[in-house]
Amino acid sequence: MERLAIHGGTPVRETPIYYGHQCIDDSDIDAVVGVLRSDYLTCGPAVAELEQKLCKVTGARYAAAVSNGTAALHAACYAAGIKDGDEVITTPLTFAASANCILYMGATPVFADVNPDTYNIDPASIEEHISEKTKAIVAVDFTGQAAELDRIRSICKKHHLILIEDGAHSIGTVYKDIPVGNFADLTAFSFHPVKTVTGGEGGAILTNDESLYQRLSIFRTHGITRNTKFMDLGMEYAQGHDGREEWYYQQIALGYNYRITDIQAALITSQLKKLEKFKLRRQEIASKYNEAFSNFPGIVLQKEIPESDTTRHIYLIQLNLDELTAGRREIFDALKAENVYCNVHYIPVYRFPYYQKLGYKKGLCPCAEKLYERLITIPLYPAMTDGDVDSVITAVKKVVGNYLK
Ligand SMILES: *Cc1c(COP(=O)(O)O)cnc(C)c1O
Secondary structure: OOOOHHHOOOOOOOOOEOOOOOOOOHHHHHHHHHHHOOOOOEOOHHHHHHHHHHHHHHOOOEEEEEOOHHHHHHHHHHHOOOOOOOEEEEOOOOOOHHHHHHHHOOOEEEEOOEOOOOOOEOHHHHHHOOOOOEEEEEEEOHHHOOOOHHHHHHHHHHHOOEEEEEOOOOOOOEEOOEEOOOOOOEEEEEOOOOOOOOOOOOEEEEEOOHHHHHHHHHHOEOOEEOOHHHHOOOOOOOOOOOOOOOOOOEEOOOOOEOOOEHHHHHHHHHHHOOHHHHHHHHHHHHHHHHHHHOOOOOEEEOOOOOOEEOOOOOEEEEEOHHHEOOOHHHHHHHHHHOOEOOEOOOOOHHHOHHHHHOOOOOOOOHHHHHHHHHEEEEOOOOOOOHHHHHHHHHHHHHHHHHOEO
């Protein structure tokens, strides 16, 4: 057997490859430079253009662009009216922001377990966790594959809950012919550089509901509005004004500065033009991985559901530890020595010290905890060459093969 690089052998790759990387071309650069040469760096036309583009891509009626995906989730929770004393059900196998946004509102995150095959939140576990206090569900499309949205939506209908979709992984994914962004009551996107479409930082919330949209619009800019339509909602005008002066604005709620700049917005709009191309290349790479690993001992693949036409954000291999002589940590380190830099998605949120202090206990979601011990995220991004993909496959087979019982 070939000697592993971690044991002094020759690495499969000469240079490192990372699990994700942005994909920027000259048209993206031109879009940003165009804004820098224009009159508006923020609150200008590029933001409106991005919002129109997002509506076009998703088919949703309203889009509110914000400064990042976490702000998008916070705004969605605000618009949904989540408050102190409410419970909101979400998955532990996600980035902390999916649950933190619930805490921001003074509400309690309740963690439902995941499906052991798809890794997405399990609708049956959601039902088990519904109480009198449940107000909403934050469903995450983990790895880009849509959660079981139909079942989750019927649970929401039955119990009068609001469905918030964390689509940070899943822009471009289509569930039963409906694009993500046009399914849930509110969908949050992130445009962080590891995501499929980036603005450096950036986020957006999509909705079809006008009153939710109004709440999003106010929340992202201090709770302040110049819109006389909002001002007329029974609000009293500040002393000495009739609200009709051209310079007048009104603060009608306690919002934040979650605005996005025109620089970021232009970059995201430019990136969105390539979404289909990114999606296809991501799917192509995922298929190559599926083919390479589907019958490889020691590796279990994530189950793909036919309802989701997935923009694959990250590709995970699950280690079958029963067949291996090493744990995830050793295999992760051995891959790194081969110059394949992986990642792990995710430490179950409630296992963080902050959540432990809030009283969440180990063992709460056994499937998520078991998966956490076994998952490794291997490189996947559109700019990878076929040679890169082959080298990752070679390295994974070399390392996992080496540790087979
Ligand atoms: C990236 C991410 C977020 C947060 O987005 P930011 O733009 O980094 O704030 C939220 N949820 C999930 C699942 C994510 O992957």
